[in-house]
Every structure is written in C-alpha cells, then in structure tokens.
Amino acid sequence: MIAFVNQHFVEEKNAVLQVGDLALQRGYASFDYLRSRNNILLFVDDYLKRFFNSAAMLHLQPKQTKEEIKNILYELNEKNKLAESGIRLILTGGYSFDSYEPAEPNLIILQQKIQLPPPEKFNAGVKIITHEYQRDLPEVKSINYLMGIWLQQKIKEQKAADVLYYNNDLVSEFPRANVFIVTKQGTVVTPSENILRGITRMQLLKLMKDKFPVEERTLYLDEVRCAAEVFMTSTTKRILPIGQVDDKIIGDGKAGPVATLLNKMFVDREEQIVNKAETVKII
Amino acid sequence: MIAFVNQHFVEEKNAVLQVGDLALQRGYASFDYLRSRNNILLFVDDYLKRFFNSAAMLHLQPKQTKEEIKNILYELNEKNKLAESGIRLILTGGYSFDSYEPAEPNLIILQQKIQLPPPEKFNAGVKIITHEYQRDLPEVKSINYLMGIWLQQKIKEQKAADVLYYNNDLVSEFPRANVFIVTKQGTVVTPSENILRGITRMQLLKLMKDKFPVEERTLYLDEVRCAAEVFMTSTTKRILPIGQVDDKIIGDGKAGPVATLLNKMFVDREEQIVNKAETVKII
Numbered sequence: 001m002i003a004f005v006n007q008h009f010v011e012e013k014n015a016v017l018q019v020g021d022l023a024l025q026r027g028y029a030s031f032d033y034l035r036s037r038n039n040i041l042l043f044v045d046d047y048l049k050r051f052f053n054s055a056a057m058l059h060l061q062p063k064q065t066k067e068e069i070k071n072i073l074y075e076l077n078e079k080n081k082l083a084e085s086g087i088r089l090i091l092t093g094g095y096s097f098d099s100y101e102p103a104e105p106n107l108i109i110l111q112q113k114i115q116l117p118p119p120e121k122f123n124a125g126v127k128i129i130t131h132e133y134q135r136d137l138p139e140v141k142s143i144n145y146l147m148g149i150w151l152q153q154k155i156k157e158q159k160a161a162d163v164l165y166y167n168n169d170l171v172s173e174f175p176r177a178n179v180f181i182v183t184k185q186g187t188v189v190t191p192s193e194n195i196l197r198g199i200t201r202m203q204l205l206k207l208m209k210d211k212f213p214v215e216e217r218t219l220y221l222d223e224v225r226c227a228a229e230v231f232m233t234s235t236t237k238r239i240l241p242i243g244q245v246d247d248k249i250i251g252d253g254k255a256g257p258v259a260t261l262l263n264k265m266f267v268d269r270e271e272q273i274v275n276k277a278e279t280v281k282i283i
Numbered sequence: 284m285i286a287f288v289n290q291h292f293v294e295e296k297n298a299v300l301q302v303g304d305l306a307l308q309r310g311y312a313s314f315d316y317l318r319s320r321n322n323i324l325l326f327v328d329d330y331l332k333r334f335f336n337s338a339a340m341l342h343l344q345p346k347q348t349k350e351e352i353k354n355i356l357y358e359l360n361e362k363n364k365l366a367e368s369g370i371r372l373i374l375t376g377g378y379s380f381d382s383y384e385p386a387e388p389n390l391i392i393l394q395q396k397i398q399l400p401p402p403e404k405f406n407a408g409v410k411i412i413t414h415e416y417q418r419d420l421p422e423v424k425s426i427n428y429l430m431g432i433w434l435q436q437k438i439k440e441q442k443a444a445d446v447l448y449y450n451n452d453l454v455s456e457f458p459r460a461n462v463f464i465v466t467k468q469g470t471v472v473t474p475s476e477n478i479l480r481g482i483t484r485m486q487l488l489k490l491m492k493d494k495f496p497v498e499e500r501t502l503y504l505d506e507v508r509c510a511a512e513v514f515m516t517s518t519t520k521r522i523l524p525i526g527q528v529d530d531k532i533i534g535d536g537k538a539g540p541v542a543t544l545l546n547k548m549f550v551d552r553e554e555q556i557v558n559k560a561e562t563v564k565i566i
Binding site for chain 1: 286288295296298299300301302303304305306307308309310311312341342371373375376382383384385391393416419420425426427428429430431432433435436
C-alpha cells in the first residue's frame, strides 16, 4: 500500500516518523477518517472541512491547503486502487524542541482496505455497554482514544461490540460513532452537545429532513434504554442497529424498521454519488 | 544523542517508528520520565516500578523485565555521558492490525540535557492559572497530554507558568506536576486522590515524615487560594514555589520558608545519593 508523509508518497512500510514527534510523545495530533466506495471518495469536502477545523482547534497549521490535500487524496486513491477503503489523515504536533510545545506539523495519510458490516450483522443487531465518561475537547477529532481502547477489555468481557459514553445521565457518543434512538412515538433523536459531529450523522440528518420527526437535543440514558430502536452511525459502519444496551433488550433485539429504512436511504445516496462520479470519469 | 528503540541503541535521528503504531494512531502508550544528576540516575527503581504499573494498567506487556530495562538505562546513560539529563520511557500500543487493538508494544527510550529552575526563578515564585478538568485514568502515566498542551495558549495569554486542574472545587494536580500547600497553621497538604503519584511527591513525603505536620487528603481550591504557601513538585523542577494563583497573590508572592527548607532537604537527599553512587563507582 502507498501512504503519504509530509510531501511524499511512500510505501507504507517506509512511512515513519522520528520518535520525538508530539503525537508519539504526548498524543497530540488531529485526525480524520474517510471512506471510498468503488474507488470513489465519499463526502470528501465534509471530512476535509472537519479535519482543518480540528487542526485549527489544536493550534496546528497544515502546510497544504484544503484543495492540495484533496488532490493528494485523489492521487493516493488512484495509486492504491482499492474498491472499498478507509483513509486516515493525521496532522501531528511535530518535532517539538521541548517535547511539549507544538512545532511544524507532520502530515500522514494512510489508506487501507475495509469491509462494512455484512447484512447478517446489521439484521442481528449488536450489544453495547455504557460507561460514564466525557471526551476531552469533544468537537475536535484528535488521536486521543486512550479511554476507548482501555475499555476494550471490559467490552470483550461483557461480550459487547462497543461502549456508549454518558455523563450525569446524559448520553453523548461512542468512542468512534454517534448514537441515535427512535422513541416509541416514532421520533428520531440524537444528542446535540458534547459530541464529535460525525459526517455520517450529518448526512443522515440531511436525508431525514422533512421526512422524519427528528430532534437534536440532550438525550437521557433512560430514554436510550426505553427506546423502540437504538443505532449507531459511523464512517466504517454507516448505520448499525443496537439490540441490547447493558442488560436491557431493545425492541425485539434486532434491527428495527427505521434503522433498516434509513440504511437503505443512506446506501442509495452513496450509490447516487458513486454513479455520478463514474459518469464524470467516463466523460 | 543515543536513543534506544526496542532492542537497539541508535542515533536519535534514526530512532523512528512506522506511522501505524498505536501511539501515533490513537495516543495509546504508557510513559515515564526520570532524571540524572552528575551522570547518576535518581530514584530509578521508583520510576521503573511506576512505568511497569502504568503499562499493566494499559494492558501492555514490555518484552524486557524491569531489571533488563534498568540495565539499558545505565548503558544509555554511560553512552550519552550527560551530567544533568532527563530520560523518557515510552511503551506504545504497537503495530495494531486494525489501528485499535493493542499489539506487541514498541519500547522507546530517549535522553536529553535538562536544566532545573535556577535560584532566581525559585525565589521569585511563578504564577499559575486554574482549569476545571480531570485527567483520564489519573493513576496511569500515559502519553495523553491533549488538554495540557491545548491549554498552553491560555497559559501564555495569562502570562502564567502552568495550569492547576480542579474538578467540582477539588484540586488534583498540574499536567506534569503535583501540588502542595502550606496552611496558615503550618500544615503541609497535598491531594490524595485522582492524581498521578509523582516520584518527587513521594520522596518529599518520606523526607517530611515525623518532621512536619503533613496531610494527604482532598484539597479544596479555596484552600489553595488562602494558603500561606503553594508549590509544585516534579522530576524536572524538584520544588517550585507558586506566588500567584489566578488573580490571588499567595503570601508575599515569593518563595516561602517551608518550600525553601523542603527544597534544601530534597537537594541534600539527591547529593547523598550521588555521593554514595560515586563512592561505589570509585571503589
């Protein structure tokens, strides 16, 4: 696989940084993650906007413009020729003179094959657990996943697929995904504050506009436990139904009708984008 | 400067990791930092004990034993021949297959020259600001300094030297140091919970035992503001008096008598260790 480091495309095994980089020394770097389908990058402008926003919030200034990084992404995607892939962008705190003060950032871009959850997994729904925690600087996508990774052991012990964060009874998000519920009255609700604004979340809210009763607001943990449906959204999962929250079965424990319909709408939207891009390529 | 990566001593500029390491991808690594004086490593067993404890808490298993890493530290210290130095140990989450699951850790050891705060700085005291925050997994020394580094801009704007974390009016610590106060009644107090147990803090508590009235307990922010003396302790600072907390001047704003006496006791203890080690070397 080809990667990109600072100014150059390199073989991934040669993509290295000196260990003095602030990402390695202090976990200080902004991050983002986008996806390709049929070798077409999806929602690339949305992801780049967020990546630049996270960098600015961390006082990091990329050497390249948004347009330049977009071109690097297209070129990388051409080189690697993966049908379904994930692309990571990391902008680090750089080689700091005192291992604390951010310096000139290092930019890393990596691409890898991915596989979205298969229909069986979607239909079966997954179990999640809950944990009291609030991510630092929640609107910034940084490389700080200390808590998420630390909780992996507990997740496995509980035979769960993921962990939902809450704080003072208010639900926020998963380490790498947003949460939605469908109330017994049929309203779709997703938390509005103290979250990372997921691109899948945003695209889904656009698709639902004027078609579903939707509320972006504070969401209580009790509402999640009593919901008709619960699902998560993320770049690598699109929509993934949740059949169990801790010991509580949600609905019949399987994918509900709203999640199923929304997933279809989302896949249709992706296909629309891919078809349009392929038509442009042929012309 | 010579560094150590996994099994080998290398020139620092050649000390690199592939960008797929979990430290870089997800800020997941345990960390520690010790100091040499007159080319003698100080309190090395205490630091290694904490380093191994942090690693275990993060479910990371070093390839080397404590004794082996100690020998590497001695050898590195011999090679670099620095009088006053800091040594960083980082044990990363390794090259994870999915950029999330910890793998076989990478061990990095770096040494650099340091200078402790000069007497003028000690005597003048520093200004600090306060910020509501609780570190994740506080008893683990990890590379997660996202909040500390993010706050550097605010610290500079306020012409301060550091930031003291508190949560619900309870004081915990600085991003890289512990906090002590001396009450107007002459009792030395330091927080007991939700902190990283500093080695300087621990050594100082040992030195004070049976000589000073000392309390390890919850400490309120108001007590800090109303203290006769406030100071911080850390590996790179020993003891550093604090003359101002936000807008509040502490005492006469300069180093107080207790901090001055404790610092002398701490330096004496260091000299004792260094003299003993040098005697052993000569014999």
